[in-house]
């Protein structure tokens with residue numbers, strides 16, 4: 001059994017302002033095992049980036065725990081460690097950001113961009129050693145090492161994302177949070193970068209938290225998937241189970257909008273009613289009740305908790321036992337295929 005590398009427990013993040021408080025993340029819990037890829041999906045504003053930023057401690061969570069277990073089996077709670085310990089732990093957990101255009105400093109050469117984390121963590125390392133580390137990781141991510149003294153503007157979007165990946169990997173971390181890491185790229189470049197991430201995962205034994213609003217990409221890359229709605233985890237399951245035996249009405253609606261490669265299959269798209277509610281003023285009961293096709297009176301008053309419905313499959317819905325939801329499998333069956 002592989003190591004439980006991260007335990008996210010009741011993670012909560014509020015952003016208070018003078019007038020109101022945005023509840024960006026509410027009581028999110030799941031475990032991450034060494035070497036796996038967890039996909040995190042959900043509409044814009046549901047808290048995906050906040051979850052990633054709380055995990056790498058780019059922002060401090062309001063409540064909860066992020067427990068990292070190192071190779072020696074020692075546990076560290078990111079929310080309770082001192083600055084010095086956090087500095088060493090940070091090397092193990094890195095984040096790759098969405099926009100390869102704005103996340104790289106245009107005044108620094110690519111060599112200096114990749115070098116920066118090494119200097120910050122090992123200021124006394126010899127120049128030769130630093131150069132060796134930069135060249136090693138640059139070639140691993142498929143960058144032409146003779147171009148490293150150039151500036152980011154001389155590189156294409158896909159190459160810039162490779163620079164961001166090299167920078168995140170140069171200290172050989174264990175966990176990478178990829179926040180919409182391929183969303184800004186053309187589809188053909190997207191698949192190159194996704195395959196690169198998969199190869200690096202195998203070669204460097206990396207663990208990924210892969211945040212994306214693109215369910216097709218998440219299905220392709222993830223071992224398990226978490227679906228978020230308004231700061232909460234509403235469904236969490238192994239990828240195949242989630243796509244073939246969907247159990248939460250919100251996931252059902254999201255999946256119904258995923259394009260299917262087979263033109264003979266006609267999916268019935270579930271149109272979500274209304275707007276996403278304001279996370280500063282979430283609905284009572286089940287947060288999804290204002291848009292759910294299956295809503296009943298109980299949903300408006302009682303909060304459903306995330307519970308196990310079958311092996312490794314967790315759902316937060318009062319009527320999970322009664323509902324018969326449609327998944328991709330139902331549409332691929334003969335009677336649903338045209339002609």
Ligand SMILES: Nc1ncnc2c1ncn2[C@@H]1O[C@H](COP(=O)(O)OP(=O)(O)OP(=O)(O)O)[C@@H](O)[C@H]1O
Pocket residue numbers: 015022023024042043044045046047048049050051213279
């Ligand atoms: N620094 C901040 N201050 C105040 N509110 C914030 C801050 N960061 C995020 N939020 C709010 O928290 C909620 C969750 O935002 P977050 O960026 O995590 O969503 P997301 O799922 O990543 O969305 P997207 O798909 O658009 O990237 C949103 O309502 C957002 O406006």
Ligand code: SF4
Pocket residue numbers: 248249250286287288289290292293294295296299304316317318319320
């Ligand atoms: S608890 Fe009710 S409103 Fe919420 S997802 Fe389930 S059926 Fe829909």
Ligand SMILES: [Mg+2]
Pocket residue numbers: 048049050
């Ligand atoms: Mg985001």
